[in-house]
Amino acid sequence: MWNCAWLSLLLLPVISVLVGVTGFNLDTEKPSVYSGPEGSYFGYSVDFYRPNPDKNVMTVLVGAPKANTTQPGIVEGGAVYYCPWPASDADSCRQIPFDKANNRMIKVNGTREPLEFKSHQWFGATVRTHRGKVVACAPLYHWRTVKVGGEMDPVGTCYIAIQNFSAYAEYSPCRSNNPDPEGQGFCQAGFSVDFTKDGTLVVGGPGSFYWQGQVITVGVAEILNGYSLKAILRKVEGEKQTGAAADTYDDSYLGYSVAVGEFTGDSEQELVAGVPRGAQNFGYVAVISSSDLSFIHNFTGEQMASYFGYTVAVTDVNGDGLDDVLVGAPLYMERELESSPREVGRIYIYLQTRPLLFAPPTLLTGTHLLNRHQLHRPQTSTVTAIRWSGVDLPRAGVAQPESSPAREQHPSSPSSPPAHNSFIPRRGASQVL
Numbered sequence: 402m403w404n405c406a407w408l409s410l411l412l413l414p415v416i417s418v419l420v421g422v423t424g425f426n427l428d429t430e431k432p433s434v435y436s437g438p439e440g441s442y443f444g445y446s447v448d449f450y451r452p453n454p455d456k457n458v459m460t461v462l463v464g465a466p467k468a469n470t471t472q473p474g475i476v477e478g479g480a481v482y483y484c485p486w487p488a489s490d491a492d493s494c495r496q497i498p499f500d501k502a503n504n505r506m507i508k509v510n511g512t513r514e515p516l517e518f519k520s521h522q523w524f525g526a527t528v529r530t531h532r533g534k535v536v537a538c539a540p541l542y543h544w545r546t547v548k549v550g551g552e553m554d555p556v557g558t559c560y561i562a563i564q565n566f567s568a569y570a571e572y573s574p575c576r577s578n579n580p581d582p583e584g585q586g587f588c589q590a591g592f593s594v595d596f597t598k599d600g601t602l603v604v605g606g607p608g609s610f611y612w613q614g615q616v617i618t619v620g621v622a623e624i625l626n627g628y629s630l631k632a633i634l635r636k637v638e639g640e641k642q643t644g645a646a647a648d649t650y651d652d653s654y655l656g657y658s659v660a661v662g663e664f665t666g667d668s669e670q671e672l673v674a675g676v677p678r679g680a681q682n683f684g685y686v687a688v689i690s691s692s693d694l695s696f697i698h699n700f701t702g703e704q705m706a707s708y709f710g711y712t713v714a715v716t717d718v719n720g721d722g723l724d725d726v727l728v729g730a731p732l733y734m735e736r737e738l739e740s741s742p743r744e745v746g747r748i749y750i751y752l753q754t755r756p757l758l759f760a761p762p763t764l765l766t767g768t769h770l771l772n773r774h775q776l777h778r779p780q781t782s783t784v785t786a787i788r789w790s791g792v793d794l795p796r797a798g799v800a801q802p803e804s805s806p807a808r809e810q811h812p813s814s815p816s817s818p819p820a821h822n823s824f825i826p827r828r829g830a831s832q833v834l
């Protein structure tokens with residue numbers, strides 16, 4: 402039950418058994434159980450965090466994107482909780498003070514008005530750690546835009562904590578002077594987030610450019626260098642962003658999920674990004690060069706509207722030294738009886754055989770109706786899948802304005818960056834669910 406707001410870290414040994422890797426602490430007899438405020442969506446996101454790299458102590462960070470905080474005047478801003486592991490008791494988690502402030506204000510024509518809107522921003526919808534660094538994001542954070550009249554654009558924002566939560570900084574790459582649906586106004590930065598092994602931050606913003614979506618990379622040191630809460634519009638040095646492509650890529654949601662891995666045989670990791678409504682809604686997952694953000698490989702979904710790319714994860718599943726890719730398609734339907742398809746969800750495991758070459762996927766198909774398997778990022782060498790028992794999985798949803806934002810007649814810019822690589826759906830696009 403969602404209103405019990407309990408999270409059971411039930412580390413499913415399913416994948417481990419199938420591929421013969423070793424799991425760790427797969428304790429289904431005595432799981433650590435944490436609880437959070439009722440209705441806060443406590444457990445929506447999770448990651449492990451090691452406070453001291455020299456000590457073998459692990460904690461669990463748990464996002465609760467509808468939690469209330471002590472921020473004055475903010476309703477359900479969302480929070481991330483710090484939980485000791487193993488749990489001493491169910492109530493052992495504490496909110497991490499990423500942001501204690503109210504909405505910042507600005508003066509427009511002599512009157513003070515909010516610059517931003519943190520209520521219902523879904524902070525904690527995503528949380529990721531990398532050594533001493535933690536990032537957590539609020540994809541539905543809105544700001545009033547640079548326009549004179551002001552609007553409310555869901556650009557999203559993230560907060561970084563470093564050195565065991567001794568310092569915090571905000572990072573909102575889509576809060577830019579490129580608003581509205583055609584720009585970054587509906588970006589929802591931080592809808593997905595990850596770190597490369599060297600600590601570079603990877604941020605997905607699936608709503609930019611008429612919901613084409615985008616992926617952004619940035620160094621954490623560069624975010625912190627010269628950081629000021631007053632710098633509302635800030636271009637961080639060294640930041641990279643995928644740009645707008647042709648309008649045929651509208652509504653594809655690049656960056657709905659992100660991960661990183663090594664797929665070219667060198668030591669510079671590539672980005673992996675889910676595009677669950679791309680490829681005529683078959684969905685695809687792109688491997689993206691981290692140096693120039695070019696698309697260098699695609700995996701394409703097999704069933705329309707299955708949300709292939711809803712989640713992605715990378716780990717060396719079979720221990721051969723090559724990173725492998727796991728893709729979730731939670732709305733995949735089993736069609737044994739064409740008259741009554743069953744939405745069971747499917748996970749695809751692509752083993753890398755050589756740089757940018759992958760074996761046909763191993764399939765894990767759900768057994769329970771509407772189970773909606775969600776992959777979580779693998780921890781070190783172990784693949785973990787986390788399941789919320791009996792819970793219909795909510796999702797922040799990619800925000801769309803109430804009035805239809807049909808793309809206006811605007812010429813495709815000849816200076817636009819090259820379009821995403823073409824994809825090859827495995828079936829004709831005529832099959833509609």
Ligand SMILES: [Ca+2]
Nearest residue numbers: 665667669670
């Ligand atoms: Ca590489």
Ligand SMILES: [Ca+2]
Nearest residue numbers: 717718719723
């Ligand atoms: Ca492998």
